[in-house]
Amino acid sequence: MKILVVEDEMIISEDIRWMLEERNYTVTDQAVDYDDAIQSIEKILQI
Amino acid sequence: MDINLKGTRTGIDVAVSLNEKLNIPFIYTSSLGDKTTIDLAKATNPSAYPVKPFKEEQLMVAIEIAISNFDKKINTKHQEGVAIYNDAIFVKDKHKIVKVFLTDIMYLKKCENYLDIYTAEERFTVRSTINGFIDSLGFNKLYRIHKSYAVNLDFVSGMTQNSIMLDQIEVPLSKSYALDLKSKLRIF
Numbered sequence: 040m041k042i043l044v045v046e047d048e049m050i051i052s053e054d055i056r057w058m059l060e061e062r063n064y065t066v067t068d069q070a071v072d073y074d075d076a077i078q079s080i081e082k083i084l085q086i
Numbered sequence: 087m088d089i090n091l092k093g094t095r096t097g098i099d100v101a102v103s104l105n106e107k108l109n110i111p112f113i114y115t116s117s118l119g120d121k122t123t124i125d126l127a128k129a130t131n132p133s134a135y136p137v138k139p140f141k142e143e144q145l146m147v148a149i150e151i152a153i154s155n156f157d158k159k160i161n162t163k164h165q166e167g168v169a170i171y172n173d174a175i176f177v178k179d180k181h182k183i184v185k186v187f188l189t190d191i192m193y194l195k196k197c198e199n200y201l202d203i204y205t206a207e208e209r210f211t212v213r214s215t216i217n218g219f220i221d222s223l224g225f226n227k228l229y230r231i232h233k234s235y236a237v238n239l240d241f242v243s244g245m246t247q248n249s250i251m252l253d254q255i256e257v258p259l260s261k262s263y264a265l266d267l268k269s270k271l272r273i274f
Binding site: 040042044045046047048051055058059062064071072073074076077080084 | 099
């Protein structure tokens with residue numbers, strides 16, 4: 040299962056990534072704003 | 087996904103864009119708990135909204151439930167409009183139900199959340215994913231050749247570096263699928 044973390048505070052984003060990876064989820068990217076998030080989703084889905 | 091992001095656009099804007107094009111589950115994580123924000127968030131159908139600060143377990147439970155609900159939704163949806171019967175499927179075509187033999191399917195084309203099933207003479211549309219549809223049929227002649235296309239290998243009449251010919255029809259072939267396809271067709 041691939042998960043994208045969209046969070047503008049890097050400390051929280053890293054914390055969430057760490058929690059997810061501890062449980063064997065794949066964090067594909069960490070986005071901080073709208074454009075980042077949309078680009079990451081398009082990249083993951085190869086749109 | 088946080089609601090307050092860098093810049094002027096919010097996590098809710100991301101969700102709106104997501105919902106317009108795709109069917110992907112998401113969870114909001116925000117410290118905003120006011121009615122206006124909650125109402126805006128609700129309108130985008132999030133899988134959950136744990137309010138910050140949340141405990142690790144709360145987030146993990148929200149994620150597990152979101153994934154589980156999404157799996158159930160997908161497994162139901164990929165059968166929508168299709169009934170499988172031995173070597174055929176029954177699909178809705180306007181006001182009637184039509185039997186289509188699996189061997190008559192020439193190729194599949196994905197269009198957003200829908201799948202067009204092409205035979206030599208007709209096209210039927212069902213709500214499905216390519217992989218979900220192929221897996222549910224267990225028909226090993228249908229082979230994915232592109233993110234949006236799968237073909238029936240029995241109809242392949244030729245190929246180029248980036249396309250497959252099905253008699254007069256040409257469909258795109260991705261490099262990532264070309265090697266496997268050549269191996270399957272024993273082309274070296």
